[in-house]
Amino acid sequence: xxxxxxxxxxxxxxxxxxxxxxxxxxxxxxxxxxxxxxxxxxxxxxxxxxxxxxxxxxxxxxxxxxxxxxxxxxxxxxxxxxxxxxxxxxxxxxxxxxxxxxxxxxxxxxxxxxxxxxxxxxxxxxxxxxxxxxxxxxxxxxxxxxxxxxxxxxxxxxxxxxxxxxxxxxxxxxxxxxxxxxxxxxxxxxxxxxxxxxxxxxxxxxxxxxxxxxxxxx
Amino acid sequence: xxxxxxxxxxxxxxxxxxxxxxxxxxxxxxxxxxxxxxxxxxxxxxxxxxxxxxxxxxxxxxxxxxxxxxxxxxxxxxxxxxxxxxxxxxxxxxxxxxxxxxxxxxxxxxxxxxxxxxxxxxxxxxxxxxxxxxxxxxxxxxxxxxxxxxxxxxxxxxxxxxxxxxxxxxxxxxxxxxxxxxxxxxxxxxxxxxxxxxxxxxxxxxxxxxxxxxxxxxxxxxxxxxxxxxxxxxxxx
Amino acid sequence: xxxxxxxxxxxxxxxxxxxxxxxxxxxxxxxxxxxxxxxxxxxxxxxxxxxxxxxxxxxxxxxxxxxxxxxxxxxxxxxxxxxxxxxxxxxxxxxxxxxxxxxxxxxxxxxxxxxxxxxxxxxxxxxxxxxxxxxxxxxxxxxxxxxxxxxxxxxxxxxxxxxxxxxxxxxxxxxxxxxxxxxxxxxxxxxxxxxxxxxxxxxxxxxxxxxxxxxxxxxxxxxxxxx
Numbered sequence: 001x002x003x004x005x006x007x008x009x010x011x012x013x014x015x016x017x018x019x020x021x022x023x024x025x026x027x028x029x030x031x032x033x034x035x036x037x038x039x040x041x042x043x044x045x046x047x048x049x050x051x052x053x054x055x056x057x058x059x060x061x062x063x064x065x066x067x068x069x070x071x072x073x074x075x076x077x078x079x080x081x082x083x084x085x086x087x088x089x090x091x092x093x094x095x096x097x098x099x100x101x102x103x104x105x106x107x108x109x110x111x112x113x114x115x116x117x118x119x120x121x122x123x124x125x126x127x128x129x130x131x132x133x134x135x136x137x138x139x140x141x142x143x144x145x146x147x148x149x150x151x152x153x154x155x156x157x158x159x160x161x162x163x164x165x166x167x168x169x170x171x172x173x174x175x176x177x178x179x180x181x182x183x184x185x186x187x188x189x190x191x192x193x194x195x196x197x198x199x200x201x202x203x204x205x206x207x208x209x210x211x212x213x214x215x216x217x218x
Numbered sequence: 219x220x221x222x223x224x225x226x227x228x229x230x231x232x233x234x235x236x237x238x239x240x241x242x243x244x245x246x247x248x249x250x251x252x253x254x255x256x257x258x259x260x261x262x263x264x265x266x267x268x269x270x271x272x273x274x275x276x277x278x279x280x281x282x283x284x285x286x287x288x289x290x291x292x293x294x295x296x297x298x299x300x301x302x303x304x305x306x307x308x309x310x311x312x313x314x315x316x317x318x319x320x321x322x323x324x325x326x327x328x329x330x331x332x333x334x335x336x337x338x339x340x341x342x343x344x345x346x347x348x349x350x351x352x353x354x355x356x357x358x359x360x361x362x363x364x365x366x367x368x369x370x371x372x373x374x375x376x377x378x379x380x381x382x383x384x385x386x387x388x389x390x391x392x393x394x395x396x397x398x399x400x401x402x403x404x405x406x407x408x409x410x411x412x413x414x415x416x417x418x419x420x421x422x423x424x425x426x427x428x429x430x431x432x433x434x435x436x437x438x439x440x441x442x443x444x445x446x447x448x449x450x451x452x453x454x455x
Numbered sequence: 456x457x458x459x460x461x462x463x464x465x466x467x468x469x470x471x472x473x474x475x476x477x478x479x480x481x482x483x484x485x486x487x488x489x490x491x492x493x494x495x496x497x498x499x500x501x502x503x504x505x506x507x508x509x510x511x512x513x514x515x516x517x518x519x520x521x522x523x524x525x526x527x528x529x530x531x532x533x534x535x536x537x538x539x540x541x542x543x544x545x546x547x548x549x550x551x552x553x554x555x556x557x558x559x560x561x562x563x564x565x566x567x568x569x570x571x572x573x574x575x576x577x578x579x580x581x582x583x584x585x586x587x588x589x590x591x592x593x594x595x596x597x598x599x600x601x602x603x604x605x606x607x608x609x610x611x612x613x614x615x616x617x618x619x620x621x622x623x624x625x626x627x628x629x630x631x632x633x634x635x636x637x638x639x640x641x642x643x644x645x646x647x648x649x650x651x652x653x654x655x656x657x658x659x660x661x662x663x664x665x666x667x668x669x670x671x672x673x674x675x676x677x678x679x680x681x682x
Contacts, residue, residue, distance in 0.1 A: 064678045067276075120628045127625055132616030133235055134682055138625075141611060141679055145604065145629050148671055152632040152664055159656070160635050213237035217430075274540055275682050298546035308541035312473045324465050325545045327458070371546075 015187035027176035035099040044188035045088040052082035057147025060140035077199035086118035109158035116153045120146035221295040223285030224250045231280035240266045242430040255421035256410040262427040264410035268377045272302045301373035307364040311353035326371040338366040357384035375406045382413040462547040466555025480528045488521035510581035511641035526609040534613045550673045557606045589654045596661035597637035607672040611679040
C-alpha cells in the first residue's frame with residue numbers, strides 16, 4: 001500500500017469530523033430551514049455517484065477494447081462504489097423530500113435520473129455475479145451503455161412531465177454556504193479515492209491469487 | 219484480396235478459464251499436405267485449441283501464426299481460409315440441406331453459388347434428400363452435410379472436432395477417404411478425436427494432449443493405439 | 456461497405472425464411488403482446504373508462520415485453536445449433552451479422568406492432584389515426600432504439616448462465632429513456648388536440664438515442680462475441 005495511504009485516511013477522518021461542525025455553523029437557508037442542511041451530504045454523494053458511473057464506464061471501455069484486466073478491476077470497484085454512494089443519495093433525497101414536499105418521492109428530474117443510474121449499476125453487479133464465466137465482459141458492456149445513457153436519462157426524466165422543466169429546487173449558494181459545501185465535497189472526494197484504491201487493491205490481490213494457482217500448474 | 223498460407227504455427231499457446239488451465243504452453247506446427255491428429259482424453263483441451271485456431275476464442279498467452287501472419291494482422295480475410303467442423307455441426311434444422319449450403323455459400327462469398335452447392339450435395343451423397351429439412355436427417359447425414367459446409371469456400375486449413383462421432387463404418391471410411399483427398403490437394407487438416415480405430419493409418423503425425431499439456435508429437439509409423447498409450451503412460455510416471 | 460450490406464441482407468433473409476416456415480416466434484409474440492394488453496386493461500380500466508394516457512403506456516409496455524420475448528427466442532434458436540459460431544466464422548466484418556439480426560428483429564416487431572396498435576386503439580378508444588406520420592416515426596425510432604440494444608445484449612448473453620432473466624435485467628434500465636420518449640410522444644399525439652411539437656421533441660430524442668446506441672453496438676459487437 002502506498003505510503004501516503006494512512007495519512008490520507010487520517011486526513012479524511014479529520015475532514016469528516018470537521019464537516020458537521022462547519023455545516024452547523026453555515027448560514028440557514030431562507031425557505032427550507034434546518035432540513036436544507038442535508039444537501040451538504042446529499043449533493044456530494046450524487047457527485048460521487050456520477051463520477052463513479054463515468055469511471056466505471058470508461059474503465060469498462062478500456063477493458064473491452066484493450067482487454068486490460070487492470071481496467072476491469074477498476075471498473076468493478078467503481079461499480080460497487082456507485083451503488084454505495086447512490087444508496088446515500090436515495091436515502092437522503094426522500095428524507096429531504098418528505099420534510100419539504102410532504103411526500104417521499106416526487107419524480108423530480110435529478111433524483112429520478114440518479115435512481116435510474118443506480119439501477120443500471122445494480123444490474124451491472126447482478127450480471128457480473130450471475131452471468132457465469134466470462135461475465136466480466138457482459139458487465140463491461142452494461143457499464144459502457146449505462147454511461148452513454150446518462151444524458152438521455154437526464155433529458156427524459158427532466159421533460160417527461162411537461163415540455164418545460166419542472167422548477168427544481170435550484171439552490172443558490174449564499175456566500176456563507178460555499179465554504180462548508182466545498183469542504184464536504186473535498187471530504188467525499190477524498191473518501192471516494194480511498195475506497196476506490198482499497199477496493200481495487202482487493203481485486204488486485206484476488207488476481208494475484210489466481211495467477212498463483214495457475215503458476216502451480218506449470 | 220486473398221490471403222493464403224502454407225503452415226499453421228501454434229506458438230507457446232496457453233489458455234486459462236479463471237484458475238483452471240485449459241491449455242498449457244502448447245507448441246505445434248502443421249504444414250500443407252498434412253493430416254495431424256490431435257488425440258487425448260476428454261477435457262484434455264482439444265476443443266479449446268481448435269477454438270483458438272479458428273479465431274473463435276482468444277489465447278491467454280502465446281500466438282497462432284498462419285504462415286507468418288497473426289490473426290489480427292490478417293483480418294477477416296483469414297476466415298475465408300479456415301473451415302471448422304465443430305461438435306455441434308452448425309446446421310439450421312428448419313432449412314433444407316440445399317438452403318443450408320446456399321446460405322453458407324453466400325455468407326462466405328463463394329462465387330457461382332448454385333454450382334458449388336450442387337457439387338457439395340453430390341459429394342455428401344445427399345442428392346435425393348437435398349430438398350428435405352435437416353431436422354429429419356440422421357446424425358451421419360448431418361455430419362456429411364456439415365463437412366461439405368465447412369469445405370464450401372475451399373479453406374486452406376480444415377479443423378475437425380470429433381468428426382467420427384455417430385458415423386457408421388461406411389461413413390467413417392468415406393470420411394477418411396475424403397480427408398486423404400484433401401491432403402492430396404495440399405490442405406492442412408487438423409483432426410481432434412478419441413476414436414483411434416477409424417483414425418488408424420490416417421494421420422501423418424499425432425499430437426497427444428492431456429490436461430492442457432502437449433505430451434508428444436510423433437511421426438513414427440507404429441500403431442496409433444500403441445503410440446497413444448505410451449504417451450499417456452509416460453505422462454503418468 | 457457493399458460486403459457489409461450483403462452479409463447483413465443474407466443473415467436477415469435467412470432469419471425471415473426460418474421464421475416464415477414455422478411462424479413460431481411471430482404467433483407466440485403477437486399472442487403474448489395481446490394478452491399483456493388485456494392484463495393491463497383489467498388493471499388500469501375503471502368502470503369502463505381507462506386512466507388518462509393509459510393507452511400510450513400500455514402500447515409501449517406491450518412492445519417492450521414482446522420485444523424481450525422475441526429477442527430471447529431468436530437467439531435461443533441460434534444457441535441450440537451453435538450456428539452463431541458458424542456466423543462468426545464468416546469472412547466478413549462481424550458487425551454485419553449484428554445488423555442482419557437487428558433487421559430481422561425489427562421486421563418481426565413491426566408486424567407485432569401492426570397488430571398491437573389497432574388492438575390498443577380499439578380497446579381504449581384511442582385515436583391512433585390522428586397523426587399517423589408522427590406515430591409511425593415514433594414507433595420506428597423507438598422500436599429501433601429498443602431493438603438495437605436488445606439485439607446486442609441478447610447476442611452477448613447467448614453463452615452466459617441465467618441468460619433468460621439477465622436479458623430483461625440488463626435491457627430495461629438502458630431502454631427506459633426509449634420507453635419514456637415513446638409513451639410521452641404517443642400520449643401527446645392521442646390528446647384531443649394532438650401536440651405535434653411535443654411529439655417532435657421526443658422523436659428527436661429517439662433519433663439521437665438510436666444513433667448513439669447503434670454506433671456503440673457496432674463497436675462493441677466483435678469484442679463481446681469473442682471470448
